Amino acid sequence: NNFKILGSFKVCKYPSGIAFDSKGRVFITSLEDNMVHVYDLKFSEIASFGGPGKSNFKLYIPEDVAVDDEGNIYVANTENGRITVFTNTFTPLFETNSQYLGISSVETENSHIIASDAFHNVVWVFEIKKQYLDYSFSVAVSPDVANISINDFVNIYFTVSNTGLKSDNYSFSVSLTNSNAFRFSIFEQSNTFSLAPNYTKRIRLKIESKDIAKIGDSTQVIIKVNSTNSGLIISSNSIVRVVSNLTPGILLDEGNCSLGENVSVPIYVKNPHGIRGISFDLVFDKNKAGFISLNLEPSFLNSVVLTNPTDTGLTFLIEFPKDNYIFNTAKIGSLIFKSVSIGSTILQIQNAKYATVTDEIVEFDNVYPGGITINPYLIVNIPDGFITTSQTITISGKTTPGCEVKINGLTIPVDTTGNFSYKLTLSSYLSSIFITSKAKTGEETT
Numbered sequence: 001n002n003f004k005i006l007g008s009f010k011v012c013k014y015p016s017g018i019a020f021d022s023k024g025r026v027f028i029t030s031l032e033d034n035m036v037h038v039y040d041l042k043f044s045e046i047a048s049f050g051g052p053g054k055s056n057f058k059l060y061i062p063e064d065v066a067v068d069d070e071g072n073i074y075v076a077n078t079e080n081g082r083i084t085v086f087t088n089t090f091t092p093l094f095e096t097n098s099q100y101l102g103i104s105s106v107e108t109e110n111s112h113i114i115a116s117d118a119f120h121n122v123v124w125v126f127e128i129k130k131q132y133l134d135y136s137f138s139v140a141v142s143p144d145v146a147n148i149s150i151n152d153f154v155n156i157y158f159t160v161s162n163t164g165l166k167s168d169n170y171s172f173s174v175s176l177t178n179s180n181a182f183r184f185s186i187f188e189q190s191n192t193f194s195l196a197p198n199y200t201k202r203i204r205l206k207i208e209s210k211d212i213a214k215i216g217d218s219t220q221v222i223i224k225v226n227s228t229n230s231g232l233i234i235s236s237n238s239i240v241r242v243v244s245n246l247t248p249g250i251l252l253d254e255g256n257c258s259l260g261e262n263v264s265v266p267i268y269v270k271n272p273h274g275i276r277g278i279s280f281d282l283v284f285d286k287n288k289a290g291f292i293s294l295n296l297e298p299s300f301l302n303s304v305v306l307t308n309p310t311d312t313g314l315t316f317l318i319e320f321p322k323d324n325y326i327f328n329t330a331k332i333g334s335l336i337f338k339s340v341s342i343g344s345t346i347l348q349i350q351n352a353k354y355a356t357v358t359d360e361i362v363e364f365d366n367v368y369p370g371g372i373t374i375n376p377y378l379i380v381n382i383p384d385g386f387i388t389t390s391q392t393i394t395i396s397g398k399t400t401p402g403c404e405v406k407i408n409g410l411t412i413p414v415d416t417t418g419n420f421s422y423k424l425t426l427s428s429y430l431s432s433i434f435i436t437s438k439a440k441t442g443e444e445t446t
Contacts (some may be wrong), residue, residue: 003014004184006378009042009143010043011028011039012019012028012030012032012042013032014030014031014032015028015029015030015061015169016029016031016063016064017029017065017066017105017106018065019067019073020067021067021071021088022069023071023088024040024065025039025046026039026040026043027073028065029059029062029063029064029065029076031061031063031409033051033052034050034051034053034059034060034061034354035048035050035051035258035273036049036059036073036075036086037186039193047430048175049086050075050086052064053215053238053248054080055140055141055144056092056139056234057084057086057092057095058080059075059080060077060078060079060080061078061079061080062076062077062084063076063078063080063103063104063105064103064104064106064311065106065435066069066106066107066108067108070088070349072086072088073087073090074108074113075106075198076093076105076106076115077103078101078102078103078104079101081098081099081101081102081105082097083095083100083113083115084096084199087365091163092136093136093163094136094146094163096126100115100117100360100373101119102117102119102395103115103116103117104117104118105176107133107279108128108236109213111128112125113125113126113128114125114126116255122425128360131371132309134164134165134166135164135168135227135261136163136164136232137160137161137163137164137170137195137227137232138160138161138163138164139158139159139160139223139225139234139236139239140158140159140161140236141156141157141158142157142159142346142348143156143236143238144237144238145238145240145241145243146239146248146368147219147240147241147243147365148207148209148240148243148407149209149234149243149244149246150209150213150214150215150242151208151209151210151211151213151305152208152209152242153204153205153208153209154207155207155253155254155368155370155371156164156205156206156207156238156240157203157205157346157369157371158202158203158205158223158225158236159200159201159203159346160172160195160201160202160203160225161198161199162196162197162199162426163198164197164358165197166197167196167197168194168195168227168228168230169192169193169227169228169229169255170192170193170201171192171225172224172225173202174221175224175225175416176207176220176221176222177220177222178217178219178445179270180209180210180212180218180219181210181212181213181214181242182213182240183207183208184207185205185206185208185222186204187204187205188203188204188442190442191446193441193442194440194441195440196440197245199343199441200343201343202343202344202345202346202373203223204371204373205223205252207219213242214242215243215244216241217242217413218239218241218242219239220237220238220239221237221240222235222237223236223237224238226287227250235442236248239270242271242387243394244288246270246271247271248270248271248273248333248362248365248366249269249271249364249365249367249368250266250269250270250280250349250364250367250368250369251268251270251368251369252267252335252349252369253265253266253267253268254370254371254372255372255373256371256375257372257373257374257375258339258375258376258377259342259377259400260339261337261377262337262338262339263336263338264295264335264336265334265335265336265337265347265371266331266333266334266335267294267330267331267334267335267370268331268332269326269328269332269437270329271329271366271370272328273325273328273356274327274356274357274358275325275326275327275354275355275356276319276322276325276354276355276356276357277319277320277354277355278316278318278352278355279316279317279350279352279353279354280315280349280350280352280364281310281313281314281315281316281350281351281352282314282315282316282335282347282349283312283313283349283350284312284345284346284348284372284396285343286312286313286340287341287404288339288340288341288343288344288345289337289340290338290340290376291314291336292336292338294316294333294334294335294336295333295334295336296333297330297333297397298332298426299330300324300332301339302321302324302417303319303320304317305317305441309321313348313349315410318332319321320332330371339372339374340374341374342374342376342398342400342439342443343373343439343443344372344373344443345371346369346371347372349367352367374443375439375443375445376399376403376437376443377399378398378399378401378405378436378444378445378446379398380396380397381395381397382393388426390426391425391426391427391428392423392424392425393423393424393426394421394422394423394424395407395422395423395424395433395435396419396422396436397419397435398417398420399414399418399445400437400439401414401417401418402418402439403437403438403440404421404437404438405435405438406409406432406434406435406436406438406439407422407424407434407435408424408434410434424426434446
């Protein structure tokens with residue numbers, strides 16, 4: 001009778017590790033949903049984070065959790081072979097390489113991580129260097145897995161987030177594990193970019209299956225991102241597969257514009273077998289773009305469209321006209337956004353469902369996100385058809401403040417309001433004048 005039960009509390013399914021922080025919060029890892037659940041001292045749930053997956057900062061069988069003196073949360077990401085670390089506000093901070101498969105418990109002590117490894121019968125000791133906090137970053141991918149047909153394509157989006165305390169410079173490389181059956185295109189003009197703390201950069205890849213691809217072929221799409229200041233390299237990957245008899249899918253395309261302009265993003269329903277309506281949640285960064293309208297294609301103008309704003313985007317419900325139910329891949333319209341700030345955002349689709357002609361409600365198996373890129377605006381004060389007999393001309397204009405302007409590769413001064421002016425000497429060797437404005441995150445207008 002040395003122990004007395006004071007009570008029991010219902011928590012998440014299959015709880016594993018448990019830890020407490022100085023704010024009176026309780027952290028419990030769940031082996032059922034691969035999340036870290038957060039409770040108050042009465043075990044009322046107040047938040048959760050993590051989520052299942054193999055990519056960076058996703059969890060798979062998280063067996064333990066620990067909290068350091070600053071409130072950072074350390075997760076024994078067992079089947080992913082990593083220790084994954086989040087800030088005290090549950091945002092990704094840093095994680096180890098994925099070479100420690102079997103980590104089953106984790107503790108922190110005096111800027112060190114101590115972890116036991118049940119697979120290899122060892123204890124690992126890691127030093128937490130300050131540079132991890134200054135120059136930490138994360139790489140996320142969407143979608144994790146995509147199914148396409150032969151001679152088909154899908155857009156894969158990688159998002160790099162600067163989770164550190166200082167600005168950093170990055171470079172990236174892309175590879176495929178099966179380049180015989182697949183190829184990729186990169187839409188970035190450069191493989192280097194910079195990010196201030198809490199800023200993100202979206203990298204779009206187009207993955208295509210070749211005509212020699214066969215049903216069952218697959219490839220990993222691997223991106224490696226390198227931090228210039230810390231030397232840390234993080235890899236993330238997506239899997240693209242060639243399958244037969246694709247089930248219905250919903251696809252958003254890509255939109256580009258200059259700051260101050262509106263941007264249009266086409267929306268398609270792929271491989272339908274009689275669809276009379278669709279519904280989905282659209283999630284996007286409202287700091288980058290603001291939704292204006294859904295412009296339907298002429299054949300769908302009589303559709304009933306309902307929208308409802310949410311904290312992270314919008315919910316859509318679209319019922320098609322009875323004489324135009326969808327039996328073939330079709331563009332139903334375009335989402336119109338206003339640009340708010342330079343950068344890019346992924347247009348995520350969640351909770352996507354469709355209604356069949358027999359009134360059955362079915363979840364879309366294939367969901368393809370889209371994206372928006374907003375480039376610097378650039379105005380050059382040279383009229384069309386300009387002719388001069390002078391050997392020098394003055395090129396002036398205005399761009400988004402904070403961007404770098406180059407004239408034929410030469411960087412020229414830009415004031416704090418975005419104005420620039422430069423005297424260019426002409427010669428018989430000068431056939432073209434190229435003027436570019438480039439944001440620190442890599443977006444560029446020519």
